[in-house]
Amino acid sequence: MTIQVKNINKRFGDFVALNNISLDFPQGELTALLGPSGCGKTTLLRCIAGLEHPDSGQVLLDGQDASDRHVRERQVGFVFQHYALFKHMTVFENVAFGLRVKKRSERPSEEQIRRKVKDLLELVQLDWLADRYPPQLSGGQRQRIALARALAVEPRVLLLDEPFGALDAKVRKELRRWLRRLHDELHVTSIFVTHDQEEALEVADQVVLMNKGNVEQIGAPDEVYNHPASPFVYGFLGNVNMFHGRVQDGVLASGEASFAVPGQPEAAGKGTAYVRPHELDVDRYTPGAEGIVVKLRRAHAIGPLAQLDLERGDNAELIEAVIPNERFSSLDLKEGETLVVRPKRLRVFVDEGASI
Numbered sequence: 001m002t003i004q005v006k007n008i009n010k011r012f013g014d015f016v017a018l019n020n021i022s023l024d025f026p027q028g029e030l031t032a033l034l035g036p037s038g039c040g041k042t043t044l045l046r047c048i049a050g051l052e053h054p055d056s057g058q059v060l061l062d063g064q065d066a067s068d069r070h071v072r073e074r075q076v077g078f079v080f081q082h083y084a085l086f087k088h089m090t091v092f093e094n095v096a097f098g099l100r101v102k103k104r105s106e107r108p109s110e111e112q113i114r115r116k117v118k119d120l121l122e123l124v125q126l127d128w129l130a131d132r133y134p135p136q137l138s139g140g141q142r143q144r145i146a147l148a149r150a151l152a153v154e155p156r157v158l159l160l161d162e163p164f165g166a167l168d169a170k171v172r173k174e175l176r177r178w179l180r181r182l183h184d185e186l187h188v189t190s191i192f193v194t195h196d197q198e199e200a201l202e203v204a205d206q207v208v209l210m211n212k213g214n215v216e217q218i219g220a221p222d223e224v225y226n227h228p229a230s231p232f233v234y235g236f237l238g239n240v241n242m243f244h245g246r247v248q249d250g251v252l253a254s255g256e257a258s259f260a261v262p263g264q265p266e267a268a269g270k271g272t273a274y275v276r277p278h279e280l281d282v283d284r285y286t287p288g289a290e291g292i293v294v295k296l297r298r299a300h301a302i303g304p305l306a307q308l309d310l311e312r313g314d315n316a317e318l319i320e321a322v323i324p325n326e327r328f329s330s331l332d333l334k335e336g337e338t339l340v341v342r343p344k345r346l347r348v349f350v351d352e353g354a355s356i
């Protein structure tokens with residue numbers, strides 16, 4: 001099923017939770033709604049599900065306006081962060097639940113239910129837990145059972161609200177890989193809410209970045225990571241260094257350093273260059289060297305990469321660089337040493353978000 005939302009607005013009193021949101025969720029894709037707490041992710045998910053009604057705008061399911069369709073008629077499956085499985089029912093009965101409460105005319109036979117639940121438990125690789133009760137499961141197992149239960153009614157859309165939010169980092173990592181594999185097998189159009197950028201970038205086909213009820217950017221993971229559309233996206237997706245200065249004639253002057261700014265040479269005004277730590281070249285300082293002069297405060301090498309904490313200028317503004325460990329070893333740097341850094345790649349935004 002394809003999902004489109006068109007010009008959706010939602011207020012709670014004076015508070016604007018969703019500000020004229022329009023988005024497409026293509027058939028069979030896994031989309032992550034990503035953003036800080038309170039940006040409207042859950043509200044948008046609830047509008048799509050029919051649990052919340054937008055003040056204006058439309059939700060289209062397979063191109064049809066779903067405004068008058070009740071939650072049950074939208075054929076959506078849900079998994080929430082704290083999905084309350086029925087504690088007094090076995091895993092088997094929990095997964096069978098949605099099938100048993102179907103209208104008599106649509107209800108499968110006992111034999112069909114048994115086979116279906118068995119298949120689903122095999123799909124989530126927990127068939128060996130069929131006779132257990134939820135309190136006897138780990139958090140990760142519970143979420144997989146919650147997913148099997150959501151899938152039992154063959155939803156055409158799967159909505160996951162921070163499904164792994166309550167789990168520890170290692171289990172989260174395992175489960176998100178597992179979710180991706182499961183999605184590749186089933187191809188159900190799925191939307192999952194997360195505030196974890198790594199999770200969104202690793203799992204999703206497309207990422208929707210939300211901020212204060214607005215969509216800041218939508219795109220494939222590598223696109224939003226490598227080509228952020230706004231300072232907010234830059235800051236939200238990974239670490240970034242900011243060099244403030246003035247742009248004129250295609251050059252940003254920041255302190256003693258200046259950088260060529262690609263594109264729109266006519267842009268002028270106060271601006272900020274955004275550079276990711278791995279986009280900085282680091283070298284020993286030599287008099288007259290071009291770039292930003294810094295001091296090495298701390299360096300630590302982990303695996304193939306070395307992270308350098310650098311200080312710039314009198315107010316010791318912190319700059320972070322990540323370079324290959326081989327390069328770090330060959331430079332043989334000492335803490336306190338003077339270095340020079342140069343952006344290999346940068347993006348400048350002039351004033352409030354105007355990209356140049």
Ligand code: ATP
Nearest residue numbers: 012015017035036037038039040041042043044195
């Ligand atoms: P989180 O990651 O913390 O779950 P979120 O991005 O999912 O955040 P929402 O749950 O969509 O955010 O909430 C968006 C904003 O709307 C929040 O500021 C929240 O307080 C507010 N809000 C949500 N539901 C209601 C409600 N029923 N009544 C009043 N305000 C609400």
